[in-house]
Amino acid sequence: MFKVLGATWALMLGMLLLMVGNGIQGTLLGIRGEIEGFSTFEISVVMSAYFVGFLGGSQLAPELIRRVGHVRVFAALGSLVSAILILYPAMTHPLAWTVGRVVIGFCFSGVYVTAESWLNNSVDNANRGKALSLYMIVQMSGIVAAQGLLTLGDPSGFIMFIVPSVLVSVSFAPILLSVSPAPAFGTVKRMKLRRLYEVSPLGCIGIMITGGVYSALFGMAAVYGAAVGMTVPQISAFIAVIYVGGLVCQFPIGWASDRVDRRVLILALGIAGAVASLGAFFFGDIFTLLLVAAFVIGGTSNPLYALLLAYTNDYVEFDEMAATSGGLMFLNGIGAIVGPLATGWIMGTLGAPGYFLFLVALMAGLSVYAAWRMTQRATPENLDNTSYAPILPSATAVALEEWVEDWQDQEREDDAADAAKALAEDSHREVEA
Template sequence: MLQVLNASWALLLGMTLLMVGNGLQSSLLGVRGSAAGFSAFEMSVIMSSYFAGFLAASRMTPGMIRRVGHVRVFAALGSFISAVLILFPALQNPIAWIAGRAILGFCFCGVYVTAESWLNNSASNETRGQALSLYMIVQMAGIIAAQALLLVPDPSGFLLFVIPSVLVSIAFAPILLSISPTPAFEATKPMNLRQLFKTSPLGCVGLFLLGGVFAAQFGMSAVYGTAAGLSLQQISMFVSAFYVGALVLQYPLGWMSDRTDRRRLIAFVAGWGGAAALLAVFMAEHFLVLLGAAFLIGGCSNPLYSLLIAYTNDFLDPEDMASASAGLLFINGLGAIAGPMIIGYGMGVVGPSGFFILIAVLLLSMMGYAFYRMTQRAAPSVQDTGAYTPLTPSATPVAMEYAQEFAIEAAQDDQDAA
């Protein structure tokens, strides 16, 4: 671990600042949009546009890097992020915010792709798993820290938009001053979606449903808090609880996934998250219940992402794992785009409880489908399953292929040992 920190401390520091800026702008827009009079559905489209931009960048950024190089892409996209962040309070219009969020999604994804390719280049086969774990911890810690900044007094209405802009600008300094460009990478040709679904129906359906759940946490949790009448301090704690749960439960569930039938674990974890969401629907007046529900939902949904990828890999040959990653990412991205809009519509119809109702429907549907798939074919033996690699649902193609490389190496080691 110390070896990874020594080699990548500047990159990890920069990514922490980036995640603080990204986490703050998402929650801040949720609070300020409601105060500006935007409806729940308008806010859902604004939040959803981030994931549309993110998905577009996941396809386009590798080509941009091959044409002009890592440094130019990194600096250009970072400049756009800083500029857009300080434009939000000046453009109090839903259309402008939709466009701004789409640009942010595109730029943040491009920045992540570039940073992750540097991280991948600096890691060895022996340290790849540790580097992935540290990267995930940095992402979660940055988002959690961002929620505390919501409480900074902002009498002018601009300060909280300036803070993430400054943080993002500062984040590039340690990265660009300490890392040399890496060779342009070649994107792996994606596996046909029909073939991918045939290989792992549960992996595909689960990742689509999970995209909606994660997008609800990242995009709509502050919107829910505002609609439910929570104070700014309570909204900060509520949003943080999702990511604290993800940090705390990621590794225990990962340990379990390597020792049991993954379909059964997927079903039970999704069931726990769905039950927590239902509890929040019926006991929303108790803030501690909301915190506990957010902790469990975040603690279940984030590890589910890695669980579903690991389960899909169990049915793939090592040489097919990297090509499957692009398809899995695309399916998850479609769910992330649709999720906030459905939640926004639901909140407009039934009120704030629509937030938790949809999360419950998505997670319980995943649980039901996992139990159904258990009746369709036998599970691979625990000895034949691949390695669990921690990832967040905001993973880019580089992080996904990075994790797949780790899984491929582990699978090949197991074959050599056998």
Template sequence: MLSTILPVRSLLIAIFMMMAGSGFLSTLIGLRLDRAGSGTMVIGLVATAYFAGLVIGALRAGEVVRRVGHIRAFAAFVALLSASTLTYALFQHPLLWGGLRLIDGLCVAGVFICVESWLNDRADSGTRGTVLAGYMVALYSGQALGQLFLRTGNTAPHVPFEIAAMLISLAIIPVCLTRSPAPMLDDAAALPLRRLFEASPLGVAGAGMTGLLLGAFYGLAAIYARRIGLDLGDTATFMMTVILGGVALQWPLGRLSDRYDRRRIIISCFAATLAVSAMLAMQPVGILLLALGAAFGGLSFALYPLCVAFVNDRLLASERVAASGQLVLLYSAGAALGPLGAAAAMTLAGAGGLFLFIAAVAAAMLAFGLWRLAISDPVPGADQQDFQILPRTTPVAALLDPAGPDALSPATGPPLQTGDTWTKR
């Protein structure tokens, strides 16, 4: 494994540093706006601006990379993200901060495109799984550990932003000094969303609804934690626990879905997410809160890669990269809407409204999933693709999937399917 990771270590170090610096900003910004007296809807709008920036960046940042190259583009995106982060420490106004979060989303998407396309170029069909695993560990461990920097703002409010900017800026160094040749970024293929939905209504709807519930969580979970009485340190611990729980359960649930009908695993995860969210809406405390938070992270984080795997089960090998790109954009669009719905729920029902909203989303998908289960046939076990952990970043991440276009040729791919029903071509 080390021999596979070492050639791309500079990229993994860079993404770890960047996520350690930027990964806790959504939590920090929500807390600062709440402390300044901003309403829940305003905080939700600021959170939405970040996810909107991710969507725009995922669609447009590739043009910048193609025009100036990976290293220059990476340096430009990181420099702008660092400058934006320092601006939070200078001025505090919801309108300004909303604009800065839009810029943050654009920059983060640009960084992801640079790193993911570079990793794809350095990997082959035999090493992609290991490279992707290393990328996921670097990304989520950086995001989780970054939550601890929330504690640094107790005495000096500007310090967390300065630490974040420092870490983000340091991410430039390993990329600028790498001896690994930068690749050319190709245009991503397109696949109509209608074609995807016809192939797998459950998988496509699940990807979008997962974005809705996780966008709500990332945008407003810190506000939930503070309003149920957690101090700053406990809020950081809660957020870190959810993220680490999310990483821990993805692989076991994915392996389970390889052995059994994947639809049932997806539906079970939505049902369990509904139950855990309902309990979190009751505002538990102490160890129970952390245990439920870890369970929520484990279940909800697994939903997106499960849905992608299920869609891939029903597509030709030649369609899978384009399909994954569309699904991550669908997820991001859902994430942009999630904070608004959750903010409305919290305005009406208090802190627990966040998880009431998430529970409602999970309940809707549970009902839809049970309906699809009743009217459609499963994919034969022999034709199911292996589960692969996937980041919810940009369409370029789909290229890192070992079940991508070089795993099977179109001639040997599975039969075409429509409407979750197995049909021979």
């Protein structure tokens, strides 16, 4: 891990600052929207707009980069992000914020594509998996750190919008000045949705549900906190605990997923997440219990994305894995767009606690569907499980491609080792004969 950090420290430092800036603006808008008197549904539209832009950026950014180059795209998108962050408090209207969130989502998607392609170029094949793990830790740490910074300022003023703008601007300095030239890369193609559903119905449905859960957690947690009258430090702690839970549980769940039937694990995580969300619905007024529930919700929902990716890729051939992952990423984006909208409607109808009822419905629905699918298809006895990789729902096609390449490299090494062992055994038997 230290070798990887030594080779990528500038990129990781830049991404850390970038994620701190992104984490601040995501939470800050939910709090400020409540202060400005936006309705719950208006704020949910604003939050959903980020994922519209992110999904569009994931499709268009690679082509844009091929036309004008990584550095120009990186600098241009970063400038747009900084500008919009400063404009938010100057144009406090739901429509203006919605447009700004679409643009910011598009820009962050392009920035992630560029950064992840640089990351892939900065490490060799033997360290790619470790680099992905470190990248995930940096992303989660940045979002958690952002919640702490929110407690240092007044969300009703300008300063807290200037801070993420500065952080985003500064984040590009170590990346642009220190990393190696960016590589060329191709767009990951998507598998046709009908074919993808035939390969893994649970993967398709599950990944869409996961997108809805993730976007609700990322976009609407601050809205819920503001609606029930939490203080800014309480909202920050609530959101931070969600991501800490995801960070802590990611690796144990990954370890377990390589050793048990992944559908059993998906079922168990769905049940645990539904129970924790139901507990938060009934006991959310007790802040300590709310934090415990938030930890469990984050710890069960965040790893589900990588788990479902690995499960689906268990059933495809080498040459289909990249297209499969690209198709799942698209379905996850669709779910992410719907998540905040549905949450906002439910909260507007049932009140703020409806936030947790939405999570209960999604997590319980995933569990029921997983249980039903277990009755429809048995696990093949000769199934060669794809190694689990800690990838977040915010990952772009580049990170997915790196994961696929890393697993394929590991499989080739294992096959070569098995072949060498078999050859040695054959030679030993011939000598004995």
